[in-house]
Amino acid sequence: MLRELCRKMFPRSLWVYHANSGGCNGCDIEVLNVLTPYYDVERFGIRLVGSPRHADVMLCQGPAMRSTAKALRRAYDAMAAPKLVFAIGSCACGGGIWYDTYSVLGPVEKVVPVNFYIPGCPPRPEAILYGIAVAVGLVDKKVSPVKLKQLEFPIPRYHPEDLRTEGEMVVYQKQGRV
Amino acid sequence: MSLLSKLKETVICLQAGRVTLPYPQEPAKPPAGFRGRPIFNIAKCIGCAGCANNCPAREILVHDICQEIRIIQYVGRRCTYCGRCADVCPEKAITMSPEFENATNDIGDMQQRLELFMGTCQRCGRCFKEPGPMEQLMMKGYRLDLLEQERWVYDAKTYLDREPTVRDIEIELG
Amino acid sequence: METSLAVRFLSGGMNIALVLALAPLFEGILRKVTAKVQSRQGPPIWQPYYDLLKLLGKEDIESGESPAMQRFASWLSLAAILTLAVLVPMGTSPPLSGAADAYLLISILTLCGVSTMLAGLAAGSTYSLVGMSREMMSLMTLEPLLAVAVVVSVVHTRSMALDAVLNGSAYVQAGLPLAGILMLGVAIFAFQALIGRLPFDIAEAETELMDGSMVEYSGPKLALFKFTHMAKLVVYGALLVSIFAPWGSGLPAPLNLFALLAKLLLLVLVVTLVAATHARYRIDQAIRYYGGLLGLSLVALLLALYGF
Numbered sequence A: 001m002l003r004e005l006c007r008k009m010f011p012r013s014l015w016v017y018h019a020n021s022g023g024c025n026g027c028d029i030e031v032l033n034v035l036t037p038y039y040d041v042e043r044f045g046i047r048l049v050g051s052p053r054h055a056d057v058m059l060c061q062g063p064a065m066r067s068t069a070k071a072l073r074r075a076y077d078a079m080a081a082p083k084l085v086f087a088i089g090s091c092a093c094g095g096g097i098w099y100d101t102y103s104v105l106g107p108v109e110k111v112v113p114v115n116f117y118i119p120g121c122p123p124r125p126e127a128i129l130y131g132i133a134v135a136v137g138l139v140d141k142k143v144s145p146v147k148l149k150q151l152e153f154p155i156p157r158y159h160p161e162d163l164r165t166e167g168e169m170v171v172y173q174k175q176g177r178v
Numbered sequence B: 001m002s003l004l005s006k007l008k009e010t011v012i013c014l015q016a017g018r019v020t021l022p023y024p025q026e027p028a029k030p031p032a033g034f035r036g037r038p039i040f041n042i043a044k045c046i047g048c049a050g051c052a053n054n055c056p057a058r059e060i061l062v063h064d065i066c067q068e069i070r071i072i073q074y075v076g077r078r079c080t081y082c083g084r085c086a087d088v089c090p091e092k093a094i095t096m097s098p099e100f101e102n103a104t105n106d107i108g109d110m111q112q113r114l115e116l117f118m119g120t121c122q123r124c125g126r127c128f129k130e131p132g133p134m135e136q137l138m139m140k141g142y143r144l145d146l147l148e149q150e151r152w153v154y155d156a157k158t159y160l161d162r163e164p165t166v167r168d169i170e171i172e173l174g
Numbered sequence C: 001m002e003t004s005l006a007v008r009f010l011s012g013g014m015n016i017a018l019v020l021a022l023a024p025l026f027e028g029i030l031r032k033v034t035a036k037v038q039s040r041q042g043p044p045i046w047q048p049y050y051d052l053l054k055l056l057g058k059e060d061i062e063s064g065e066s067p068a069m070q071r072f073a074s075w076l077s078l079a080a081i082l083t084l085a086v087l088v089p090m091g092t093s094p095p096l097s098g099a100a101d102a103y104l105l106i107s108i109l110t111l112c113g114v115s116t117m118l119a120g121l122a123a124g125s126t127y128s129l130v131g132m133s134r135e136m137m138s139l140m141t142l143e144p145l146l147a148v149a150v151v152v153s154v155v156h157t158r159s160m161a162l163d164a165v166l167n168g169s170a171y172v173q174a175g176l177p178l179a180g181i182l183m184l185g186v187a188i189f190a191f192q193a194l195i196g197r198l199p200f201d202i203a204e205a206e207t208e209l210m211d212g213s214m215v216e217y218s219g220p221k222l223a224l225f226k227f228t229h230m231a232k233l234v235v236y237g238a239l240l241v242s243i244f245a246p247w248g249s250g251l252p253a254p255l256n257l258f259a260l261l262a263k264l265l266l267l268v269l270v271v272t273l274v275a276a277t278h279a280r281y282r283i284d285q286a287i288r289y290y291g292g293l294l295g296l297s298l299v300a301l302l303l304a305l306y307g308f
Helices: A002-012 A026-034 A069-078 A090-094 A125-136 B003-015 B050-054 B084-088 B133-138 C005-037 C047-056 C067-087 C102-123 C126-157 C178-195 C220-244 C253-277 C283-305
Strands: A015-020 A057-061 A084-088 A104-106 A116-118 A146-149 A163-166 A169-172 B038-040 B060-064 B069-074 B094-096 B112-117 B143-146 B151-154
Touching: A002 A125, A002 C047, A015 A026, A015 A069, A026 A057, A026 A084, A026 A125, A057 A069, A057 A090, A084 A090, A084 A125, A090 A116, A116 A125, B003 C005, B003 C253, B038 B069, B038 B112, B050 B060, B050 B084, B060 B143, B084 B094, C005 C047, C005 C067, C005 C220, C005 C253, C047 C220, C067 C102, C067 C220, C102 C126, C102 C220, C126 C178, C126 C220, C126 C283, C178 C220, C178 C253, C178 C283, C220 C253
Parallel strands: A015 A057, A057 A084, A084 A116, A146 B112
Antiparallel strands: A163 A169, B038 B094, B060 B069, B069 B112, B143 B151
8 A cells, every 4th residue: 555655656756867878968958947947847846866876767868879878778777666768859769860970879779778758959848848747647648650641543553353364364354444 | 155145136036936937737839930840741742852862860761662652751760850851842841840749658659651652654654763873873762761670771782681770789788 | 750651652652753744844845945935836845745755665776885784874864863853842841851861862963963974884885985974074063063052051950851951941040141142143053054954965965966975775765864854854953942942832732832833934944045045065164164163162161161
């Protein structure tokens, strides 16, 4: 019963550890903006802590570089369960513009498992707040995959049902359709 | 470090009241001209793949799956919202919408995939082919974009092992 | 006093329950008022309760030099503060006053400080050792101050029993109680340092700046340390109030509790305003400050000894 209460309190007080593994610091500044009075995130109970052992959420920013991959993995392993990882910015979500340079291994999810992605370059502080709200469960997410097709085929094509096998031959007999 | 200056500072801050934006409760409008997520309009797209050519993060993939159908896929992972695709598009089919609330728990949610019908020549029934071999190498059909693995490769290199993108590099975490 | 054992245990339990329930509430008020001073909306008042519950539900990672000592240190710190709570009058006379005297009070005050140092030593990482060494430096100059405050009362009342000492006895003097007023000033200026809040939170809440002496603790052990930090405000505040400002403790039963709560609330507001407007002191600036206060407190002790 106490365990249930503790689990319910988890979304209400998330302690955040910020790990920048090689980014340009644009997303750093946006994360800093979120902690200022204008976009105050402490009203959700979120606090910035300096040690991964105290933290629940790791905010990863910047792509996973060859030099910092080990350190990032160690910081992730040092966190106590239950833990979440947010990948903030395009670099952490997919490698960013630097995805094929010599020192970048790729997105952060090559090194630590990511729970939530907040894309943007850099994401606005409101976007980061929105991502936190989605993670905590306050709002629903707004993006979904979009698949569009152009359905008209104005030039006549061979309809498969007009093909008829006769012995060894395949005969195309138009049934009067266009 | 005088006490009086600290008191004055407190009074000034208290006079400012509460400056916090009530963001999640009230929607926040970004400034005009803000570049959010690009939206592809299939009614206007002609399939020229100029956006794919111009994307600095190579985030738009083009695949000709047969003579008449071309798939243009915007994989939203690495997009930096620079707007070059929208600048280059001759039909203004791409708009940088002011949507910045793009957080998700599965990054595949960001993709937009357009299946386009490409016009063929009415005499030979084939799609237009570039005149010389150099131009043919630049043509999108010769660049084989592997849509399942979200990779952009030239046709000469398509005999690679087909491994998924995310796990193809061995990282030594000693 | 001839109160029965059951009544003593009951009031002792009530003291402990009061500290346990009020400590996160005062911390919540502190965070909310800090936020208002910084012109923003802060966390809800009940936020520290949520924090503590969440920390209790996390996994406990055993790391650091000696995990057994870490477990011991986390329990020791909370136990020391709660033992202090039953020795301090909160609305009633101190529950265990028949079993303790002023000397035990001073010793347990020192134990509270030592347990935080033990926490830093047990972790053994570089950051925690630095935090621990700074805490040790502050402790060496602050504990004498507390001891002198109690000793001034002992000198005035010529007895070491807790009932007499913790009953506003700094002012028991004919004429102008110089020593008492000087000691009151010193105690007010040293209070921020004793409870480890912002201008002087060099070792404990330095988790925000560097990682303090609590860097290797996670989950339930961290919850105990945070609780200790919050409880220090209540217990030290009650101690201070009972030595220097005991007016209202003679009232009948619920009213003296409310008087105590009102005084503690005022103290929390003063602490918050000071904490929200000051920057953190460096360790050498802080030691110089404590040294000055210690000198003044020794002057107060001399005055008390000579009958002022």
